[in-house]
Amino acid sequence: MPSNLNRSLIKNLDLFKSLSDAALDSILETAQVYRLLTGDAAFRQGEVADRFFVLLHGHLKVVQVTPDGEQVVVRYVNPGDVFGIARAMRRPNYPASTLAVQESLALSWPSTEWDDFTATNPHFASNALQTVGQRLHDAHARIQELSTEEVEQRVARAILRLVDQSGRQTPEGIVIDFPITRQDIAEMTGTTLHTVSRLLSAWKDRGLVISGRKRIVVCAVDNLIRLAEGPHTSTPQPTDAKV
Amino acid sequence: MPSNLNRSLIKNLDLFKSLSDAALDSILETAQVYRLLTGDAAFRQGEVADRFFVLLHGHLKVVQVTPDGEQVVVRYVNPGDVFGIARAMRRPNYPASTLAVQESLALSWPSTEWDDFTATNPHFASNALQTVGQRLHDAHARIQELSTEEVEQRVARAILRLVDQSGRQTPEGIVIDFPITRQDIAEMTGTTLHTVSRLLSAWKDRGLVISGRKRIVVCAVDNLIRLAEGPHTSTPQPTDAKV
DNA sequence: CGTCCCGTTGATCCCTATCAAATGTAGTGG
DNA sequence: CCACTACATTTGATAGGGATCAACGGGACG
Structure with missing residues (x-):
C-alpha cells in the first residue's frame, strides 16, 4: 500500500476514470510499486501473465522476438498507460517483453484482481475495451503503412x-x-x-x-x-x- | 424478431456464451437480419458506427482504403464472428468497410444496445475483450511478419x-x-x-x-x-x- | 584511457515492384 | 448457342529501393 503516491495523478488515468474515491482507495490498497532501472524488464515474453501494470513515470518499450531472433518494437509505454493486461484478454502468457528505456516507476496488481475490479466498477471493463480498441486501431494503421508505404x-x-x-x-x-x-x-x-x-x-x-x-x-x-x-x-x- | 433462426446456433457463439436463455431471447428479440449478396457492404469505412453484427453464414472481407486509394485486407469474417463493434471501443466511425465475398447472412443490433447487453450480462464485456484481444494478437503477428519475413x-x-x-x-x-x-x-x-x-x-x-x-x-x-x-x-x- | 556501444558511410546485390501484353474464364445478352 | 465483355490470371523484361556486407569514426562510461 504505497502511501506517498499522488492520488490525483492516478485518479486521472484512463483506466480508473469515474471510479469512486472509496473504490480507488481499495484498489490502491493492493497495489505494488515497481521501480525499474534502464534495461530492467517488468516482464518477459512467454512468462505467465500473473500481474498487470500502470506506468507512473518513465518510459518502457514493448518488444517481440521472432523465432529466429529478430526483434520488433510493438509500442512505447508512456506515463498513464496500462500494460501487461494479457490475462484480461484471457491470454495466459505475456506476448512480448516490456523493458525500461529509462528509470521508471509503475504500479502493479495480481491479474486475479482484474475480475474483482471489473465486478466492482462497471466502467472498468469498458475502459479496458476502449484501450485495447485504440491499440488495435494503431496496429491496423501500422499494418497499412508496412503494406503500402x-x-x-x-x-x-x-x-x-x-x-x-x-x-x-x-x-x-x-x-x-x-x-x-x-x-x-x-x-x-x-x-x-x-x-x-x-x-x-x-x-x-x-x-x-x-x-x-x-x-x-x-x-x-x-x-x-x-x-x-x-x-x-x-x-x-x-x-x-x-x- | 427473427423467429425461424436456429437458436442453438447462436447460443454457441463466443460472444453469447454463458448467457441465460431468457437473456438470449430478449437479445434476439431486437435483432435485425441482414442478407448480403456478393459485393454488398454491411457498412463502409468512415460511416457512423450505429450497428454491430454477428455473421451467421457466408464470408465477409474487411478492407481499409488508404488516402491514395490502395486497399488493405484487414481480415476475413467467418460464421460466428462478431464484427462492426467500433462503437463498443468508443470509436464513433467504422474504421474499415466490410463486404460480402459470397452470399451471407448476419444478425445486427443498434450500437446503443451494446451497453444494455453488457449491463445485463457481465460476461458479455469480458467476452468482447477476449475477442478484441485475439484480433490485437493477430495484428501483432502480422506486423511481425511484414517487418521481418x-x-x-x-x-x-x-x-x-x-x-x-x-x-x-x-x-x-x-x-x-x-x-x-x-x-x-x-x-x-x-x-x-x-x-x-x-x-x-x-x-x-x-x-x-x-x-x-x-x-x-x-x-x-x-x-x-x-x-x-x-x-x-x-x-x-x-x-x-x-x- | 581503453573499451564498448552507437552511429556513419561506401559498395554491391537481389528481391520484388513496375511496366507491358497476352491468355483464359465466367457471365451476359442477342 | 455464340459473340461480346469484363475481369482474373499468367508471364516476360526491366529497374530500383533497400538489405546486406564491410569498415571506420566517435562519444560515453568505467
Whole structure:
C-alpha cells in the first residue's frame, strides 16, 4: 500500500476514470510499486501473465522476438498507460517483453484482481475495451503503412508519433524525451538501422532534425509531415477550373 | 424478431456464451437480419458506427482504403464472428468497410444496445475483450511478419491461416471455402497480385497447390508450412556431438 | 584511457515492384 | 448457342529501393 503516491495523478488515468474515491482507495490498497532501472524488464515474453501494470513515470518499450531472433518494437509505454493486461484478454502468457528505456516507476496488481475490479466498477471493463480498441486501431494503421508505404514515410511517421506522445519543446526543436537508437526506430518500422541512419543523416543535412547518440530533435515538423504523406504521386490541383 | 433462426446456433457463439436463455431471447428479440449478396457492404469505412453484427453464414472481407486509394485486407469474417463493434471501443466511425465475398447472412443490433447487453450480462464485456484481444494478437503477428519475413513466407502463412479458418477437405486437397483472388491475397500480405500469381504458379509446378480463378486448393500442407517457416538460415543440428 | 556501444558511410546485390501484353474464364445478352 | 465483355490470371523484361556486407569514426562510461 504505497502511501506517498499522488492520488490525483492516478485518479486521472484512463483506466480508473469515474471510479469512486472509496473504490480507488481499495484498489490502491493492493497495489505494488515497481521501480525499474534502464534495461530492467517488468516482464518477459512467454512468462505467465500473473500481474498487470500502470506506468507512473518513465518510459518502457514493448518488444517481440521472432523465432529466429529478430526483434520488433510493438509500442512505447508512456506515463498513464496500462500494460501487461494479457490475462484480461484471457491470454495466459505475456506476448512480448516490456523493458525500461529509462528509470521508471509503475504500479502493479495480481491479474486475479482484474475480475474483482471489473465486478466492482462497471466502467472498468469498458475502459479496458476502449484501450485495447485504440491499440488495435494503431496496429491496423501500422499494418497499412508496412503494406503500402516506403521506408522514408514510415520512419517519418514513427518519429512524428513519438514526438506527439513524448515530445518536449526545446530551443532547438521538439526532442523525443527518452533515449532511442537507430536500431529501435528500425524495429518500429520494419527496416534496418543502416537505412534509418542514412535517412536521419539526409534529414539533418536538410535541417529537418538534429540527432546524436540516442537522441532525436525534430526542428521542422511541417516538412516531416510532408515526408510522411509521401511522394504526392498526383494531387491534381484544380487550379481555377469552374465547377 | 427473427423467429425461424436456429437458436442453438447462436447460443454457441463466443460472444453469447454463458448467457441465460431468457437473456438470449430478449437479445434476439431486437435483432435485425441482414442478407448480403456478393459485393454488398454491411457498412463502409468512415460511416457512423450505429450497428454491430454477428455473421451467421457466408464470408465477409474487411478492407481499409488508404488516402491514395490502395486497399488493405484487414481480415476475413467467418460464421460466428462478431464484427462492426467500433462503437463498443468508443470509436464513433467504422474504421474499415466490410463486404460480402459470397452470399451471407448476419444478425445486427443498434450500437446503443451494446451497453444494455453488457449491463445485463457481465460476461458479455469480458467476452468482447477476449475477442478484441485475439484480433490485437493477430495484428501483432502480422506486423511481425511484414517487418521481418519475405514475401513467400508471408503468402504461405496467409494461405495457411485461411485454410485453417475456412478450409474444406476435398479429394484434391483442402480448398479455401470462398472466392478469393490473387489481388485479395496481395492485399493481405503487402505485395502485388503479380508476385502472388508467380508464387502460386511455382507452387503449382511443385504440386503444393491447385488454383484457378478465385479458387485455391492446398494439396501439401506440410510443405507449405515449411515454406512459411522460412529459409531455415541455420538450424545447427547437433548431429551427435557430446555435451 | 581503453573499451564498448552507437552511429556513419561506401559498395554491391537481389528481391520484388513496375511496366507491358497476352491468355483464359465466367457471365451476359442477342 | 455464340459473340461480346469484363475481369482474373499468367508471364516476360526491366529497374530500383533497400538489405546486406564491410569498415571506420566517435562519444560515453568505467
